[in-house]
Amino acid sequence: MNCNHQISLCRLLGANISYKPLSAVFNILLLSVGAAVILTILHLNSLIDSRFSRDLQGIDLVVSGKGSPLQMILANVFHLDSPTGNIPISEARELEKNPLIKLSIPLAYGDNYNGHRIVGTTPDYITHYKGKIFQGRIFSSPMEVVIGGDVAQKFHLKIGEEIVGAHGLVNSDDRHTDQPYIVVGIIESNGSVLDRLVLTPVESVWHVHEHPDEDDSEETAYKQTHPEEELTALLISYKSPLAAAQLPRLVNNSGSMQAASPAFEVARLTKLMGTGQDILSAFGYLLLAFSGLSLFIALYNAVQDREYDIALMRVMGLSKSKIFGLILSETLFLGVVGAVIGVFLSQLFIRLTAGWIYVEKGLVLSAPLPGILEIYVVSAILLISLVAGLIPALMARQTDIVKTLARM
Amino acid sequence: MIEIKDMEAGYNTIPKVRIKNLVVEKGTSCLIRGESGSGKTTLLNAISGLIKPIKGQIQINQTDLSTIRDEKLDQWRGEKIGFVFQTLHLVKPLTVMENILLGAYAAGKPQSKEWAEHLLEETGLKDFGNKRAHGISQGQAQRVAIARALMNKPALILADEPTSSLDNKSTEQVVTLLTSLSKEYGSTLIVTSHDNRITASFDQLLELGVIA
Numbered sequence: 331m332n333c334n335h336q337i338s339l340c341r342l343l344g345a346n347i348s349y350k351p352l353s354a355v356f357n358i359l360l361l362s363v364g365a366a367v368i369l370t371i372l373h374l375n376s377l378i379d380s381r382f383s384r385d386l387q388g389i390d391l392v393v394s395g396k397g398s399p400l401q402m403i404l405a406n407v408f409h410l411d412s413p414t415g416n417i418p419i420s421e422a423r424e425l426e427k428n429p430l431i432k433l434s435i436p437l438a439y440g441d442n443y444n445g446h447r448i449v450g451t452t453p454d455y456i457t458h459y460k461g462k463i464f465q466g467r468i469f470s471s472p473m474e475v476v477i478g479g480d481v482a483q484k485f486h487l488k489i490g491e492e493i494v495g496a497h498g499l500v501n502s503d504d505r506h507t508d509q510p511y512i513v514v515g516i517i518e519s520n521g522s523v524l525d526r527l528v529l530t531p532v533e534s535v536w537h538v539h540e541h542p543d544e545d546d547s548e549e550t551a552y553k554q555t556h557p558e559e560e561l562t563a564l565l566i567s568y569k570s571p572l573a574a575a576q577l578p579r580l581v582n583n584s585g586s587m588q589a590a591s592p593a594f595e596v597a598r599l600t601k602l603m604g605t606g607q608d609i610l611s612a613f614g615y616l617l618l619a620f621s622g623l624s625l626f627i628a629l630y631n632a633v634q635d636r637e638y639d640i641a642l643m644r645v646m647g648l649s650k651s652k653i654f655g656l657i658l659s660e661t662l663f664l665g666v667v668g669a670v671i672g673v674f675l676s677q678l679f680i681r682l683t684a685g686w687i688y689v690e691k692g693l694v695l696s697a698p699l700p701g702i703l704e705i706y707v708v709s710a711i712l713l714i715s716l717v718a719g720l721i722p723a724l725m726a727r728q729t730d731i732v733k734t735l736a737r738m
Numbered sequence: 739m740i741e742i743k744d745m746e747a748g749y750n751t752i753p754k755v756r757i758k759n760l761v762v763e764k765g766t767s768c769l770i771r772g773e774s775g776s777g778k779t780t781l782l783n784a785i786s787g788l789i790k791p792i793k794g795q796i797q798i799n800q801t802d803l804s805t806i807r808d809e810k811l812d813q814w815r816g817e818k819i820g821f822v823f824q825t826l827h828l829v830k831p832l833t834v835m836e837n838i839l840l841g842a843y844a845a846g847k848p849q850s851k852e853w854a855e856h857l858l859e860e861t862g863l864k865d866f867g868n869k870r871a872h873g874i875s876q877g878q879a880q881r882v883a884i885a886r887a888l889m890n891k892p893a894l895i896l897a898d899e900p901t902s903s904l905d906n907k908s909t910e911q912v913v914t915l916l917t918s919l920s921k922e923y924g925s926t927l928i929v930t931s932h933d934n935r936i937t938a939s940f941d942q943l944l945e946l947g948v949i950a
Contacts, residue, residue, distance in 0.1 A: 336851075337836055337843035345831035639829050645788065646844035646886075647816015649809075732788050735823065736779065
């Protein structure tokens with residue numbers, strides 16, 4: 331750092347820092363990694379929370395085949411897990427008649443298009459997530475599909491194009507080539523679960539599995555054991571708060587259905603994930619505290635190393651307040667550089683993690699730009715730097731010129 | 739001009755040096771000689787205002803040091819006094835030129851690069867301006883310290899044992915530089931030393947003894 335050829339606070343700062351560059355780099359590294367870990371955890375936490383609450387909006391109850399309630403929510407609301415089982419259409423229809431239900435959205439699935447679930451449902455599903463058809467129209471008859479924005483973009487799908495589903499929920503070679511779907515609409519991406527789904531009438535799913543290939547023993551067996559048309563799940567909105575007390579019990583007492591409350595299960599999931607997040611956050615805070623301590627030790631040693639320089643500058647006329655300011659500027663400079671690198675690193679970490687989540691789970695998390703959270707963390711780092719530099723700066727200010735020069 | 743009358747200076751009210759009467763005229767030089775413990779450095783500290791005399795008066799260019807408020811003393815010292823120390827004290831991460839300019843910066847005065855270059859030339863360090871301070875010899879470093887002491891064209895130059903760690907050749911160079919340049923720029927020069935090699939170079943000599 332050479333601000334210009336003249337001596338200035340900036341030049342003295344640069345000279346001091348460049349005299350022991352490794353110590354400066356180490357302290358900057360500690361501060362920046364601490365800031366980056368904290369920012370990454372807080373941002374990812376908030377992104378996942380907002381993503382979950384967006385996908386949960388207005389769904390009070392999920393009804394599906396008996397199994398783990400958390401799995402039911404992950405499978406049928408977020409489409410991140412395998413379904414627990416199917417429910418007979420007759421039982422589902424009977425339940426939908428209940429006067430406590432405001433809205434019931436059926437879901438039926440079992441196939442995928444290049445890893446994206448083909449979900450049989452009604453137009454209510456799209457309306458519920460405020461999906462907007464920006465090309466084409468909504469499906470109106472079996473084997474017509476409306477594509478989520480991310481799927482359309484990823485596979486460059488256009489209206490009128492035919493797509494072929496594959497059996498199962500992950501990409502496989504077991505394709506229904508004889509029963510292609512036709513793309514009739516594309517939904518604008520809105521950050522909801524719709525973005526990564528292929529939607530079609532429920533009847534399409536039944537239709538595809540109605541005519542198993544003669545050599546497809548798995549599907550033949552499925553048809554033999556599931557003689558009735560089935561749904562995978564029902565997403566239910568309550569008409570009144572009273573439903574929360576009555577409906578789950580009613581469903582759980584029925585033959586093959588089970589109810590799960592998304593709010594409860596997500597709270598449980600968040601609590602489970604929270605332990606890991608807490609550990610990582612604690613690690614970040616520990617790093618910041620440690621970096622404050624390290625900064626203090628480095629400055630303390632630096633002031634002791636430079637006590638002759640300080641005494642010399644004092645004897646040449648530099649005031650106590652300027653010496654104090656010089657040491658504080660040094661710690662603040664390290665703090666600012668550490669904080670800026672920390673923010674940059676956190677943006678990198680968030681994007682890398684979001685990319686990994688997208689590849690692994692197909693979940694799109696849009697990385698946020700630096701905002702209020704960064705202001706808090708940067709302020710905290712500056713405060714830590716200031717506190718760490720305060721005692722060394724006071725020591726430098728109080729340097730006894732006569733005693734120090736006498737030791738020369 | 740420096741005038742010291744009936745002054746005692748020391749630490750914790752214990753006098754280490756006692757001066758009945760000392761006058762050093764403007765532009766002249768004075769060597770203060772004495773054995774170790776005779777209070778040479780204490781006297782320089784008192785003259786520069788780094789310690790307050792236990793009693794008596796010190797006047798520099800008609801200004802009584804005791805009338806300068808503490809908060810103004812740093813600035814006054816920076817403007818009026820140039821220092822050269824026994825141990826060559828340069829700020830190591832800075833270049834030779836920057837060490838000279840530091841004298842002006844610390845005193846809050848304009849940093850004239852032309853003047854600093856002139857001083858480098860006068861001290862025979864013309865080609866050393868961009869060298870790091872830790873990369874030069876002891877003799878060269880002491881010459882840099884002299885150039886720095888002259889940077890603010892001070893009324894007074896105080897040099898504390900400036901030749902004690904130098905060989906004969908460097909000692910001669912440093913003393914010649916100090917006396918000739920202070921005379922050239924009208925600065926009063928006070929040098930403390932126990933070095934007999936340099937006695938003849940000064941206008942005035944003050945012998946100090948250890949206070950019993």
